[in-house]
Amino acid sequence: MSANVLLIEHPAPHVVLLRINRPEALNALNAEVREAINTTLPRLDADPEVRCVVLAGSEKSFAAGADIKERAGMSAVDVMKMSTTRGIAAFSKPIIAAVNGFALGGGCEYALQCDIVLANDRARFGQPEIKLGLVPGAGGTQRLPRVVGKHNALYMVLTGAMVSARDALRMGLVCEVVEGNCDARAIELATQIAAMAPLTAKLIKEAVNSGADMALDAALRLETRAHQLAFATEDVREGIAAFIEKRQADFTGH
Template sequence: MTKYEMIEVEDVGSVKVAKLNRPQAANAINTQLGCELLDVFADLAVPRDTRCVILSAAGERHFCAGGDLKERNGMTDDQYLKQHAVYERMVRAIVECPIPVIAAVNGIAYAGGTELVLACDFAYAVPHARFALTETSLGIMPGCGGTQNLPRAIGMRRAKELILSATPFSAEEALQWGMLNKIVSGSVMDEAMATATKIASNGPLAITQAKRAMNFGAQMDLRSAMEFEIDAYNRLATSNDRKEGIAAFNENRAPQWTGN
C-alpha cells in the first residue's frame, strides 16, 4: 500500500478508510494533500478488492477547512491555477469513483471541505459539524463542484442563498435540507463503518451498476433513465454473481461474491 504523509489510509476488510491528516492546519487542503487524495481515488477507478470507501479526517474539531489559504498567499496566477487544477481532478475522482463513498464528517467543513462532503455519495456527521461555502466572501466562488452539487442536494433556491451570502449552516440544518443522511451522537466512524460493511457484503457488480444507474439516470428524462437502468440491469443478468446470489439464497448461506 502506498504511504502518504497527509492522509491516513487503512483497509478494514473490503472497506477503505481515508482520513485527512493535517489537524494542526484544520485539515486544510494544500497541494500535497490534494495530490495524495487524487492518488487514493484514482487508484479506485478500476474496482478490485475495495467495495466501499469512507472519507473522514483526523481530530475532533475539523473535517476540512477548505483550501490552505496560507499556502496560496503570494502565489502567482499561474501557480494558483495549476494548484486548482489538482483540486478539480481530485474532486472528479471522488465523484466518479465507481464504488460507494461515505463521508464521515467529524467536525467543521467549510468551503472545499463542504465540497468534499458533497462529492461523496452520502454523509453522516457529528452534531457539532458546521458547513459553509464561503468563497464569495473571499472574492472567488466554489470551484470544486459546490455550485452544482449543493443545489442537487438541497434545492436551487436555498443553495443560491447559502452560496451568494457565504452563510454557514449547522448539521441539523444540513440534515433537514437533505445534505446529510444522519447526525450521529456517538462515533461517526463506527456508524459509517457499519453502513460500509453492509454495502461491502452485497454483490460488488450490483453495487457498481446501481450507483452508475442512479448517477447517470438523475441527469436524464425519466424514460431515458429507465432504459439506462435496464441496460445496467442486463449487464448483471449473465454474471456469476447473479447465479451465486440465487444459489446462496436457496441454500440458506452467505453468498461468495467473485465480482464476475
C-alpha cells in the same frame, strides 16, 4: 509528497478508510492532500479487494476548505494550473464521507462528491468562499443545488453561513446524524455495503450518477440496461441461490 497527509486504514474486510491528516490546519486542503487523494483513489479503484471507501478527517474537522495561505498571491493562471480533486467524483465504487466537525468550502464540496454523507451532531457545513471574494470551485455552485435545491444552495453560497448537521439533514445534504464521532457508523455502513455484490454496486452507482442529468425516459433505459447487465455476473446467480436456500450470499465480484 508527505506520506502523512492522507492516512490509509483497513478497518474491515474490503473496506478502506482514508483519513485527511492535517490537524494543525483543521485539515485544510493543500496541494499535498489533493495530490494524495488523486493518486490514492485510482489505485483503490483498481484493487479488486477494495469494495467501499470511507473518507474522514479528525474529530474536530473533516476539512476546513482550501489552504488559503497557499492561495495568497496566486494569479488566475496559477489557479488554472492547480491540481483539482476529481478523484472522489471519478471513483467508481461506493464512497462514504464521515464528517466530524467542520466541512467548509472544499471540505463541503468533497463531501458532496461522495455517495453517502454521515455527520456527527457537532458537524458544520458551509461554503464561505464569498467572504474572501471567491467563487466556490469544486462543486459548490453546481453539485450543491442538485443536492439541496436552488434556494438552500444560494443561501449557503451567498451568505457563507455555516449550517448545522440537523439543518444539513433537513436539506438532504446529510443522510444520517450520529451522536459523537461518526467514524464507527460510517465503517459499519461501509462493511454492510462491502458485503454486497461489488459489480452490482458499481452498476447502481453509475446508473444513479449518469441518469441524474438525463431525461427520465433515457435514464430509465439506462437503468434497464444496468439491470440486464447484472445478469451476466456470477454474483446474481449466487444471490438468487442464497435467497432460495435461505443462507447468506457470498459475493465474489465475478
